[in-house]
Amino acid sequence: MTVEICTVGGYGEIGRNMTAIKVDDEVIICDMGIHLENYIRFTEDEDISKFTKEELIAENAVPDISVIKGWKNMVKAVIPTHAHLDHIGAIPFLSDEFRAPILCTPFSAAVVKAILKDEKIRIKNRIIEVNPNSRYTISDNITIEFINITHSTPQTVMVAIHTKYGAIIYANDFKFDMSPVLGQKANIERLKELGKEGVLCLIVDSTYAYDARKMPSESVAKQMLKDVMLGTDAKGKAILITTFSSHLARLKTIIELGKKLKRKIIFLGRSLSKYVNAGEDIGIIKFKKDIELVGYGNKIEKRLNKIEDKDRGKYLIVLTGHQGEPKAVLSKIAAGKMNFKLKPEDHVIFSCATIPTETNIENRKKLEEMLKQSKVRIFKDIHVSGHAAREDLRDLFNFTRPEHIIPAHGEKFMTEALKDLAEEMGFSKVHLVDDGEFLTIQK
Numbered sequence: 001m002t003v004e005i006c007t008v009g010g011y012g013e014i015g016r017n018m019t020a021i022k023v024d025d026e027v028i029i030c031d032m033g034i035h036l037e038n039y040i041r042f043t044e045d046e047d048i049s050k051f052t053k054e055e056l057i058a059e060n061a062v063p064d065i066s067v068i069k070g071w072k073n074m075v076k077a078v079i080p081t082h083a084h085l086d087h088i089g090a091i092p093f094l095s096d097e098f099r100a101p102i103l104c105t106p107f108s109a110a111v112v113k114a115i116l117k118d119e120k121i122r123i124k125n126r127i128i129e130v131n132p133n134s135r136y137t138i139s140d141n142i143t144i145e146f147i148n149i150t151h152s153t154p155q156t157v158m159v160a161i162h163t164k165y166g167a168i169i170y171a172n173d174f175k176f177d178m179s180p181v182l183g184q185k186a187n188i189e190r191l192k193e194l195g196k197e198g199v200l201c202l203i204v205d206s207t208y209a210y211d212a213r214k215m216p217s218e219s220v221a222k223q224m225l226k227d228v229m230l231g232t233d234a235k236g237k238a239i240l241i242t243t244f245s246s247h248l249a250r251l252k253t254i255i256e257l258g259k260k261l262k263r264k265i266i267f268l269g270r271s272l273s274k275y276v277n278a279g280e281d282i283g284i285i286k287f288k289k290d291i292e293l294v295g296y297g298n299k300i301e302k303r304l305n306k307i308e309d310k311d312r313g314k315y316l317i318v319l320t321g322h323q324g325e326p327k328a329v330l331s332k333i334a335a336g337k338m339n340f341k342l343k344p345e346d347h348v349i350f351s352c353a354t355i356p357t358e359t360n361i362e363n364r365k366k367l368e369e370m371l372k373q374s375k376v377r378i379f380k381d382i383h384v385s386g387h388a389a390r391e392d393l394r395d396l397f398n399f400t401r402p403e404h405i406i407p408a409h410g411e412k413f414m415t416e417a418l419k420d421l422a423e424e425m426g427f428s429k430v431h432l433v434d435d436g437e438f439l440t441i442q443k
């Protein structure tokens, strides 16, 4: 038997996720993402732009696909698990290298198509939509199952690759949310069944393996936002709130609370527009009846111009810039580059965590310094993560009982923490690997 796994990217780092799984002479690729920090450092833009794949590989901004050169003609499918850029963002640059369709959920497909359209990039790969909790047959020997799972963007799936050697589960970016705010709860029943059927290998998210807790549900984040938005006095003050544009569940909560406050809700920013439109297009959200969505630069400026000073307390302004990105709307407002001026005790809510990279930490520091000069009230970390913590990972191991475990999606200390947990639970075949390694998996 031959099951071989190439850990192309995302091992020992967070970003540029990509794993190639070879079953006899057929290869499935899971995820094709960018390394956001390296990507932005090189392109100076958060949006996908036109660079060659060679340039981007050299900058470690996308996975180095040269390692699987020998497998190129065997690739049968490229499967991004969800719509985050560290999982889909390299598709415009790399997917053309493989004569294979892209299989993903409708929301991920809508986001991939929006990126390609925005940047006028064409790819030859057919994009096939597969619903969460359904299957797709690749060949006589391989069937793909999309297991509905919860994360911080809609229609995230765990991928089970069914082979005659057992199932290989690719479980990057998930948490077990049993009371989600949008979409279905995590399908743990199916994971338990798979455990009984036999799991050959589990490739798994290590991000918070060191964090001894269960990651709280998105409904907890909803309660946190409710406390801040309904439980503080903002009469006559503007409320500005920023979060991840792809986090439609969080945005749904923000809209609900904005309606309770009887404020006019406006969404400002290009990436907000992209993800909201993708969700509306496939019918999983209906935000547009309650909000005004303004995507682009001068239109944003014009819209802000229309807010009269006496009416600032009637608005809830949802905007991009949660990581302090200098080009995002919040930073521009804070820097006084927009006609809308902040006033003392206006509310600025960060419904996010700072993703701890050097650039983000520095950008956020600068942004908060500027905000403090305006004497606004700052509410930070009104957020719960979309990643499993140690006790969720323990559940996943107990449900699936895999023969082999490959810790993924994390820096060394994260993957090592996952290995510790697995070994504590009696799993002996845990493989710590770097980018570009090959592992042969045997029963």
Ligand SMILES: [Zn+2]
Residues within 6 Å of the ligand: 082, 084, 087, 151, 152, 173
């Ligand atoms: Zn993600």
